[in-house]
Amino acid sequence: MTPAIELLDVHKSFGGTSIIRGVSLTLEPGQRHALIGPNGAGKSTLFNLITGKYPLTSGLIRLKGEDVNGLRPYEINRRGLSRSFQVTNIFPRLSVFENVRCAVLWSLGYRYSFWHLVNAAREVRERTEMVLEQLNLTARRHMPAGMLAYAEQRALEIGITIGGGADVILLDEPTAGMSRSETEHVVQLIRQVSAGKTLLMVEHDMSVVFDLADKIAVLVYGQVIAHDAPERIRANPAVQEAYLGVAQTATA
Amino acid sequence: MSELVVFSVLNGLVYGMLLFMLASGLTLIFGMMGVLNFAHAAFYMLGAYFAYTISLYTGFWPGLVVAPLAVGLLGAATERYGLRRVHGFGHVAELIFTFGVAIVIGEVVQLVWGRPAKSYEGPAALDFALFHLFRSSFPAYKAFMLGISVAIFLFLLAILTRTRAGLIIQASLTHPGMVGMLGHNVPRVFMVVFGIGSALAGLAGVIAGPVLGTFPGMAQVLGSIVFVVVVIGGLGSLTGAFVASLLIGIVQTFAVALNVSVGDVAGAAGIRVASLPALHDLWRITVAQVAPILPYLLLVLVLIVRPTGLFGTRET
Amino acid sequence: MPTPTAARMISVADAARPSPLRRYGAWAAAAVALALLPHVLRAPAAVPVMNQMGIAVVFALSYNMLLGQGGMLSFGHAVYFGVGGFLAAHALNLAAQQGLWLPVPLVPIAGGLGGLLFAAIVGSFSTNRAGTVFAMISLGIAEMMAASALIFDRFFGGEEGITTNRAKAASLGGLHFTTDRDVYYLIAVWVLISAAAMYVFSLTPAGRMANAVRDNPERTEFVGYSQRWVRYVSFCASGLFAGVAGGLFAVNYEILTAENMGLNASGSVLLMTYIGGIGTFAGPILGAIVFTFLQSMLSDYTSVWLLYLGLVFLAAVLFVPVGLAGVLAMHGPAWRNQRFGRLAGPYLAAAVVTLVTLVGVIGCLEMVYFFVSAPAGQVTKQLFWLTVNVYTATPWAAFLALIVLGGLGMRWAGPRAAAAFADASLPRAAR
Numbered sequence: 001m002t003p004a005i006e007l008l009d010v011h012k013s014f015g016g017t018s019i020i021r022g023v024s025l026t027l028e029p030g031q032r033h034a035l036i037g038p039n040g041a042g043k044s045t046l047f048n049l050i051t052g053k054y055p056l057t058s059g060l061i062r063l064k065g066e067d068v069n070g071l072r073p074y075e076i077n078r079r080g081l082s083r084s085f086q087v088t089n090i091f092p093r094l095s096v097f098e099n100v101r102c103a104v105l106w107s108l109g110y111r112y113s114f115w116h117l118v119n120a121a122r123e124v125r126e127r128t129e130m131v132l133e134q135l136n137l138t139a140r141r142h143m144p145a146g147m148l149a150y151a152e153q154r155a156l157e158i159g160i161t162i163g164g165g166a167d168v169i170l171l172d173e174p175t176a177g178m179s180r181s182e183t184e185h186v187v188q189l190i191r192q193v194s195a196g197k198t199l200l201m202v203e204h205d206m207s208v209v210f211d212l213a214d215k216i217a218v219l220v221y222g223q224v225i226a227h228d229a230p231e232r233i234r235a236n237p238a239v240q241e242a243y244l245g246v247a248q249t250a251t252a
Numbered sequence: 253m254s255e256l257v258v259f260s261v262l263n264g265l266v267y268g269m270l271l272f273m274l275a276s277g278l279t280l281i282f283g284m285m286g287v288l289n290f291a292h293a294a295f296y297m298l299g300a301y302f303a304y305t306i307s308l309y310t311g312f313w314p315g316l317v318v319a320p321l322a323v324g325l326l327g328a329a330t331e332r333y334g335l336r337r338v339h340g341f342g343h344v345a346e347l348i349f350t351f352g353v354a355i356v357i358g359e360v361v362q363l364v365w366g367r368p369a370k371s372y373e374g375p376a377a378l379d380f381a382l383f384h385l386f387r388s389s390f391p392a393y394k395a396f397m398l399g400i401s402v403a404i405f406l407f408l409l410a411i412l413t414r415t416r417a418g419l420i421i422q423a424s425l426t427h428p429g430m431v432g433m434l435g436h437n438v439p440r441v442f443m444v445v446f447g448i449g450s451a452l453a454g455l456a457g458v459i460a461g462p463v464l465g466t467f468p469g470m471a472q473v474l475g476s477i478v479f480v481v482v483v484i485g486g487l488g489s490l491t492g493a494f495v496a497s498l499l500i501g502i503v504q505t506f507a508v509a510l511n512v513s514v515g516d517v518a519g520a521a522g523i524r525v526a527s528l529p530a531l532h533d534l535w536r537i538t539v540a541q542v543a544p545i546l547p548y549l550l551l552v553l554v555l556i557v558r559p560t561g562l563f564g565t566r567e568t
Numbered sequence: 569m570p571t572p573t574a575a576r577m578i579s580v581a582d583a584a585r586p587s588p589l590r591r592y593g594a595w596a597a598a599a600v601a602l603a604l605l606p607h608v609l610r611a612p613a614a615v616p617v618m619n620q621m622g623i624a625v626v627f628a629l630s631y632n633m634l635l636g637q638g639g640m641l642s643f644g645h646a647v648y649f650g651v652g653g654f655l656a657a658h659a660l661n662l663a664a665q666q667g668l669w670l671p672v673p674l675v676p677i678a679g680g681l682g683g684l685l686f687a688a689i690v691g692s693f694s695t696n697r698a699g700t701v702f703a704m705i706s707l708g709i710a711e712m713m714a715a716s717a718l719i720f721d722r723f724f725g726g727e728e729g730i731t732t733n734r735a736k737a738a739s740l741g742g743l744h745f746t747t748d749r750d751v752y753y754l755i756a757v758w759v760l761i762s763a764a765a766m767y768v769f770s771l772t773p774a775g776r777m778a779n780a781v782r783d784n785p786e787r788t789e790f791v792g793y794s795q796r797w798v799r800y801v802s803f804c805a806s807g808l809f810a811g812v813a814g815g816l817f818a819v820n821y822e823i824l825t826a827e828n829m830g831l832n833a834s835g836s837v838l839l840m841t842y843i844g845g846i847g848t849f850a851g852p853i854l855g856a857i858v859f860t861f862l863q864s865m866l867s868d869y870t871s872v873w874l875l876y877l878g879l880v881f882l883a884a885v886l887f888v889p890v891g892l893a894g895v896l897a898m899h900g901p902a903w904r905n906q907r908f909g910r911l912a913g914p915y916l917a918a919a920v921v922t923l924v925t926l927v928g929v930i931g932c933l934e935m936v937y938f939f940v941s942a943p944a945g946q947v948t949k950q951l952f953w954l955t956v957n958v959y960t961a962t963p964w965a966a967f968l969a970l971i972v973l974g975g976l977g978m979r980w981a982g983p984r985a986a987a988a989f990a991d992a993s994l995p996r997a998a999r
Contacts, residue, residue, distance in 0.1 A: 051790065072789065072794065074788075074791075074793055074794050077791060077792040078792050082790065083790060089784065089786065089787050089790075090784070091779075091780050091783040091784050092783060092784075093779075093783050094779060094783060098779075098780075102776070102780045102791055102793075105773050105776070105777065105791075105792075105793075106791060106792030106793060107792065110773040111773065112773065112774045112777070112801045113772060113773045114773070114774040114775065114801065114805065115772065116772055116773060117771050117772060118771060118772065118773055118776055119771060160787070163791070164791055164792060288700055288703075288704070337886055338885060343700055344641045344699070344703075345885065345889065347700070348838070348842060349882070349885045349886070351643075351835070351838070352878060352881045352882040353882065355835070355839075355874070355878040355881070356875065356878040359872060359874050360875065362872075363872055363933065363940065364940060365940065366940050366941050472831070476707065476711050479704065480708070483704055541718070541719055542719070545712050545715045545719075548711040548712045549708075551704065551705075551707075551708040552693075552708040552709060555701055555704055555705050556693045556696070556705070559697065559701050
């Protein structure tokens with residue numbers, strides 16, 4: 001089976017500083033993967049490399065078997081990969097409904113059309129309403145997105161990410177800054193929207209990670225030191241030393 | 253021929269250094285605050301008019317000091333009470349605001365001083381020919397202009413590289429946010445820089461008024477060229493402003509002096525002119541006619557190919 | 569297949585959309601009003617000014633496609649207006665010469681094509697980036713065109729420009745356009761068509777994504793859209809309608825000069841669009857009407873009308889960035905709450921003191937102008953139906969006193985008006 005995402009000896013430097021120092025990772029399709037690691041390890045950089053925001057310094061990145069190095073973000077998105085952002089990156093002046101609709105338009109083939117009316121396109125409306133319902137934001141559909149509460153904005157962030165129907169989903173710290181109950185809702189949402197798709201998420205909340213992930217990759221100082229099932233990761237001494245050690249004492 | 257070259261170089265230097273006085277203020281303001289000040293050339297015009305009015309009562313020399321000071325204060329007030337309010341609305345709003353200020357200053361100048369050009373003269377003490385070469389002479393006043401411009405350049409260099417305030421300004425040119433985090437009163441630094449930049453523009457007006465003319469359209473004539481200089485040199489880079497000012501100054505002066513047509517140039521390069529009526533207009537164009545377009549052509553090309561300009565590091 | 573709950577949502581959404589009456593009612597009312605205006609306003613100066621307004625409305629709406637909808641600030645939009653106008657004039661002349669069938673009502677199409685073509689060329693490189701770079705490129709292009717006009721004088725007519733004559737055109741169904749009034753109806757029809765087309769554009773994927781690119785260009789790339797292409801489509805559409813306005817100009821005035829493409833024209837459209845309000849569709853319409861009115865009416869009474877307009881513009885940028893239409897829209901809640909009447913008193917007080925201040929300011933400025941520019945020997949001036957001697961202290965003191973009084977009054981009345989507005993706009997439940 002073609003891996004959803006393949007990274008082969010990826011290096012990335014900014015000026016003289018090496019951030020990603022030889023990462024090789026294979027993500028099998030249909031599974032939920034988590035990417036964990038200490039701050040500064042390069043997790044967001046890796047996301048930016050995969051989604052086309054930065055070019056690679058060296059190495060290969062393949063999406064569903066196709067080399068995507070050098071492609072613009074929208075070209076990669078059109079091939080079925082979509083991402084969310086750690087710092088909420090929505091369209092603040094547009095309504096919640098319109099935010100999701102933006103994500104839906106391209107995937108339904110409307111492109112740069114100036115000969116269709118968005119309001120008249122039934123499928124666009126239906127798809128947008130469906131996503132809104134999944135996000136539990138139907139009641140807020142007319143509110144300018146900038147006025148939503150934080151947790152609702154994070155949910156909308158996810159909604160924009162999955163609206164286009166991408167089958168490879170990247171989520172960057174989806175539960176950052178959330179309370180216990182908000183986190184539980186978001187986990188439910190993530191479980192729902194990633195059913196049958198490939199998910200890669202960066203997370204610091206270990207309970208979320210161990211709850212959702214089928215496989216966990218650990219990134220430390222620009223290198224992947226382990227990529228395995230959750231129980232084996234938990235037991236891995238190198239991982240414990242580099243990262244989990246702190247969390248273990250906290251829960252003990 | 254060599255007479256043409258020598259005097260074109262000299263005049264180009266004078267014009268170029270004048271452009272630098274204007275461009276340095278503009279690029280400093282942009283580098284620090286991210287706003288391209290459309291009203292910069294209007295402050296230049298105000299400097300000339302203030303100096304003119306002062307010269308009616310006291311002669312040329314007091315205006316050299318008082319006018320730039322007045323313009324600088326006005327600039328600082330514009331930042332404090334106007335620009336600061338719009339700062340939060342984004343760069344587009346700031347551009348629109350300075351555009352409005354430029355219009356209002358232009359209209360106020362017309363209101364207070366009238367539409368006809370003013371006979372603002374240089375000091376009698378400098379009204380002689382510094383030297384004669386071939387059949388032309390080089391006025392002492394132009395040498396004075398060059399002297400003031402070079403002095404300002406050295407002064408700026410000294411302040412920016414050798415004083416603490418200068419270091420803060422240099423740092424704010426590339427990392428304004430960080431400088432704020434370090435505890436400096438960034439809004440006050442902005443106001444001071446805006447004031448100094450405007451004062452420099454006013455000083456340029458004071459010395460250029462007698463030579464380039466003191467009339468309500470003087471802001472438009474020079475304003476766009478200064479933008480070109482700043483963009484080509486690199487937004488926020490003083491070295492870039494210096495290099496680009498001299499480059500544009502000399503190239504423009506040469507282009508105006510030359511009177512060959514495009515057809516002559518093409519012919520010299522061995523290209524025969526086909527007698528196509530549509531291209532006839534094109535072939536008859538002289539370099540002097542094209543001269544006004546050249547800077548803007550360069551501007552657009554630089555913005556497309558390398559928006560950071562020759563020496564700049566930022567484009568917005 | 570949508571879930572049952574989704575289906576319920578959709579029917580709710582359908583019900584929430586305005587009925588056809590409300591949707592098309594505004595347009596029908598506008599059409600009727602436009603048809604009746606020349607009969608209502610019978611002054612001889614009215615129709616030419618209304619023609620000017622119509623052209624300005626189309627031009628300003630096209631500009632707002634860039635500024636308000638797309639977030640792109642252009643200092644050279646008049647270039648597309650001018651190129652369209654020149655092409656329309658040439659087309660009309662050519663048709664008359666060669667006996668081609670180009671009736672006057674179709675001339676703006678030629679204008680639109682000219683604007684579209686030129687925008688397609690310039691946009692191919694200028695829409696790479698938005699923001700300051702885009703603004704600077706637009707300025708460079710405007711300057712280049714201004715300088716080129718004198719060089720390519722076959723197309724631009726050099727110093728005298730290009731003239732044309734609509735009487736020489738073929739007729740469409742027996743319609744001739746000889747008088748200003750005939751041209752008015754032509755312009756009115758084109759204004760309706762253009763405004764409707766631009767409104768519909770804003771409801772298409774291209775138009776909606778233009779809003780998205782304005783708000784967050786990076787994010788649109790991550791949902792599959794190239795921000796460059798979205799901007800390019802908006803840019804070309806905006807150039808098209810600017811060209812239509814240029815074509816209407818050619819038909820109305822029968823002459824185009826390089827001035828019509830120049831920086832002053834570009835500055836004017838920025839001013840009128842911003843004053844009207846860039847955040848709503850109707851804002852530029854309002855701004856174009858008000859600006860044209862002030863420009864044509866004021867210039868009869870004062871030579872410093874541009875100063876007044878510039879001051880109004882600055883006031884808008886500093887204090888009322890939402891523009892006239894924005895201010896009107898802000899009163900929506902108060903209208904819906906039916907508490908509009910409560911605003912009458914405080915607003916009237918604020919209006920009176922503002923008027924007093926304005927009279928003082930205008931008086932001083934006019935006297936300064938007179939002082940500086942009046943011919944020698946004239947000492948008195950007509951001002952506000954009074955004859956004042958500018959060289960005495962009394963009028964100066966009087967106007968300055970008005971400014972001071974009005975200013976103090978504004979400090980008293982302003983907060984009261986703001987409080988009344990806030991109170992009237994509160995949702996009913998909050999009482």
